[in-house]
Amino acid sequence: MTTSAIAGVPGPHGSGASAPALAVTELGKRYGGVQAVDGISLSLAPGERMGVIGPNGAGKTTLFKMIAGDVSPTVGTIDLFGRDVTKLDTARRARLGVGRTFQVSNLFRDMTVLDNVRVAARGGSSQARIFWRTQGLRDEVTTRAIEMLDSVDLTSRRDDTVADLSHGEQRQLEIAMALVTEPSILLLDEPAAGLSAAERTTLRDLIESLPRTLPVLLIEHDMSLALGLTDRVMCMENGRHVVTGTPDEVRDHPTVKEIYLGRRDKK
Structure with a gap:
């Protein structure tokens, strides 16, 4: 894919050049007595690729829907290139440059x-x-x-x-x-869900070919895919933040190993 196929990533008019592409601050979502997302913060720099991983029920999809505008947060804020978009719906966020895919195909x-x-x-x-x-x-x-x-x-x-x-x-x-x-930022919601091994390879190659000027937030259950495609990774469990770091740091984190492998390495 050529860079010319996609617009660059300057923020909305009036935003500072140094502003993160995306800044999520203490974001939370409660459904009755269930705290689906609890105090999540993250920052995505222009041109950065970041993954959010975690087991089923970790709160990844709820977090994604709040960032995309499908769901309103109970608490917290969402900034896009320095602009507060917390109360904007999906259509207005799309006009500000948010491109996204869906966990369940949304095609004609x-x-x-x-x-x-x-x-x-x-x-x-x-x-x-x-x-x-x-x-x-x-x-x-x-x-x-x-x-x-x-x-x-x-x-x-x-x-x-x-x-x-x-x-x-x-x-x-x-x-x-x-x-x-x-888009000025691309949100991918578990794009590998339901794919065969060969299809995952095609998807990996496609994401890797995206211009490095385009910031990407990848929500993914497949740990190996997320770690192989991103600059930084955040792991969630039960709606809470576990660790954020480079793919190697997250891969070697004892709590992440326990979550995904069912064990914690002894020191």
Whole structure:
């Protein structure tokens, strides 16, 4: 994938150049008597790739949904390039440059692969409501969509319906749909869920090929995938922060070993 396929990552107008791409401060979410996320803080620098790992029930998905705008936090704040977006919905965050994928595929299954990317491209532009206009193979939106499909190796499937794609190809399509909006930050919610070993390899190569100017927050249950794709990793358990560090530091942390391997190394 070429860097020219995606916009750079300057923040919203008026934000400082040194502001983190994403800053989450003491974020918490309570559902009745259940504390799903408890005081999580993290910071993602421009161009950085960060992973959030943890077992099922750790609170990763709830954290992701709060960052994306699907769920309102009970406490805490979320800043995007120095701007407080805690109370903004998903649509307004998307207009500020948040691109994201979903844990469960959110595609138009009866439409073609190309039309799915066209819809995403229009949704992120001033033409969002102009769906009745005839779309030729040379208009700007279609050209961008075709280029993006090429970048995720789906050009040969562009005229196929989404329902005919494999699960892995649908994940590739979701990433294309997120990238065609030219995001300033990319949020990936367990993109490897349900993939075969071969599909995981394709996904890993695709994420690795993303421009290093694009900050990426990766929520992932697969520890090996997350550790292999990121600069820093945060581990969660029971809604709480366990440790944040480099992939090697997190891999060797005794509590992380206990969480994932069911044991704690003796000192």
